[in-house]
Amino acid sequence: MNIKISTAQFENKSGDKEYNLSVIEKLSKQAAEKGSQVIVFHECSVTGYTFARKLSKEQLLEIAEVIPEGESIQRLQQIASKYNITILAGLFEKDKENHLYKAYVCVDKNGLIAKYRKIHPFINPHLTAGNEYCVFEIHGWKCGILICYDNNIIENVRATRLLGADIIFMPHVTMGTPSSRPGAGFVDPSLWENKEKDPTSLRLEFNGMKGRDWLMKWLPARAYDNGIYIVFSNPVGMDDDQLKNGCSMIIDPFGDIIAECRSWEDSFETAVLSPEKLIQAGGYRYIEARKPELYKDILGKEHQSIQKVVWLPENN
Secondary structure (H helix, E strand, O other): OOEEEEEEEOOOOOOOHHHHHHHHHHHHHHHHHOOOOEEEOOOOOOOOOHHHHHOOHHHHHHHOEOOOOOHHHHHHHHHHHHHOOEEEEEEEEEOOOOOEEEEEEEEEOOEEEEEEEOOOOOOOOOEOOOOOOOEEEEOOEEEEEOOHHHHHOHHHHHHHHHOOOOEEEEEOOOOOOOOOOOOOOOOOHHHHHOOOOOHHHHHHHHHOOOOHHHHOOOHHHHHHHHOOEEEEEOOEEEEOOEEEEOOOEEEOOOOOEEEEOOOOOOEEEEEEEOOHHHHHOHHHHHHHOOOHHHHHHHHOOOOOOOOOOOOOHHHO
16 A cells, blocks of 8 residues: 655754744644655754754753653654644653663654664764664554664664565754765855855755765665665754755655655655555565575674775885
8 A cells, every 4th residue: 555755854943842843743734734644854853963962961861851751752642643644753862760862753643653762873972872673564564763874884774674664764964064985074054044145055065975965875775775665854954053955855665766855944745655666676686585594694793893904005
């Protein structure tokens, strides 16, 4: 059975849950009115993200919530019930022992469907890493969640696929950050402030190697290699002092982009996901052709750092 999903983007406010939830409600309402069954928001869309690198543990505990009892989860459920739409959104979580996590939840009118904790958190040293994958069901579809950097470790995507996920939700706060790769770096916030007078300069930065071009190096490959749908969500505008370029998109099992947000406003784009593509795409055949007996012991080995070779003239 087909499923209609929207992926959203907006400029969140750091630590302002009430504002962020108001935008989540606005976009959820609009998506539901257009027939969407599911709407997907970015990593830490409820709380904001990048500002957390400056917070002490006490400050993080203040903004984090227990799940599912927390006020934000209750509010998300109310929104989901009011508009009859399934909502996925992110926030900081604390447990009863005051461990802190980067969490992402799926809720509908009946309450919490799923919760995932980021396996590779790094924005703040007080965060604890998640230690399990998450596969659940929405309207008959098997779904998984991997947050931001989790998706750069390809084993996480394949593991979630092998656990049965046909759709993987990939909430991010990414692009416009420093890296050793050529062309990477921050995007100047002044371009955002001047976007109405000079949209071209901003679009060039957003589309180039600091932004979308980097995403295109790997994101469609995750969908294609695994024969899955990917729902990628990312904020647009300022996140604390860093500028993010959105590009929230849905990619089908062929690796083709079937919906993408290109607006700089609070927005979403929608696609209909059909099950037949899951079998038609090459990734389905690749999964079926696996020979795990050849590499199960290799993939399960304890990690050892790869030796880096420096090529001096005499080595050439």
